[in-house]
Amino acid sequence: MQFQPFLLACALLSFASAQASAGSDCNSRQNGQQIEKGPYRLAFQTEPSNITVGKFFDLAISVCTTDRSPLPDGLKIDAIMPMHGHGMNYRPSVKRSAPGKFQATGLMMHMAGSWVLRFDVRQGDKATRLQTKITLK
């Protein structure tokens, strides 16, 4: 009886990584960006395709793993302006739509300049931060 949950977890796990290696679009770069860290490769695309100062945008995110590690079960997103010591005035909400796929809404960068977009990928109780620089004119 004790084995069952474990087996189930394994089954899910291999299903997930099979899906990731079968070319989910975490490998695609069309209009988007790709970041790698640890076992993770993350690709994201903004909607609309250009970020405008003071306008809301959404993100479509895919995460896959480059080894056999499990896909993340959670993702938190934030953006900061390191030079000015402030973040966004809005807290985006993130929904998982499929294994390794997330949809974020409610992001807004209210000033031109250098921003850092942060993705905190969570798997169990382990968090990994992937980040990328965005410069807004």
Next chain:
Amino acid sequence: MRRFTQSALAGLIISSVATPLLAANTVTFSESEKATITSHGPWPPKMTPDPSNRVSGNKSAIAFGRELFRSRFLSASRRHSCVTCHKPNRAYTDGLARSTGVSMVDRNTISLANLRLNRWYGWDGGSDNLWAQSIRPILDPREMNATPALIAKRLRNDAPFSRGYQAIFKSSPSVDDAGQIIVNLGKALAAYQETIVTPRTAFDEFRDALAKSDEQETSQYPVAARRGLKIFIGKGKCGLCHLGPNFTNGEFDDAGIPYFKASGGIDKGRFGGIQKLKKSPHTLLGRFNDNPRRASGIATRHVTRSHQSWGQFRVPSLRNVINTAPYMHDGSLPTLTDVVRHYSNLNEERLHLDGRGLLRRLDLTDPEIVDLVAFLETL
């Protein structure tokens, strides 16, 4: 317009005395500066009806709202109206540092114009829509000091207003409850206020001519204003917050103005604004939004307050700013020259922005101050 020409001329004379090397026609802009200048237009931008207000853009509602705006019907004592503080012949403000209704309020009256472009209303953004912001002064004990019940009772007993209400909202004030009535009146007031749009200005003519590379037309723009514009988009970094056609990012910041109230205590600014918003039944996420999908509610859904929201105030539009003195949330700066001097001599210690603030003391020279003011006067 007279005032504008005179002070621009004054600017020109002073600066040409102080900086004789800057010949009048040497102000040119790089391609990247041109792009920045162009981003402050076109004007007027397209303004669409407010989806949260079913009578937005409705002609009868606009006329009814206009009448309500001028009527003392909405104040408990029947002594005040919106016009007490938002005077149409003074750019819909009152010229006072802090305005006075029943008693003095803590903040400067905001000029009412181009309101469809706002994301937030009030210095602290305590409302996310115009109809809610229009109800606030009616119920504020310091402003008009009424209650929804009092206004409902008055409306039911006033035949002409009652008929107007019924024609627009297709429902009788004797059937609607007081909570619904006050919201509907707010929506008519909003429909009217949305029609107040500032006209095209000397800056807009210049911006459009620049976009078309029309040298003849660009040369009409005063040279002092051009030099001021260069500071505004350049070393002044004003465009960091005052951006786009309405010269604001629509958000909140700390421009180094003290946030002590005249009445004592501290004005929490944006921090308090978010608190008010979360408690209000009149937001875009509530039942009075006429758009079932709550389409325009994204900012309200995601807004978050942090310690930085303390003492932040809305970045005001700079459109028509020559006519809206005195300045800042507390009306503490009487003229545009005072505002520019404030930015120039900014006390960086006072900014509570972790010492990495956006604003830096600019140390402008006197002629530069005159130029920057000359520019602001053309908006």
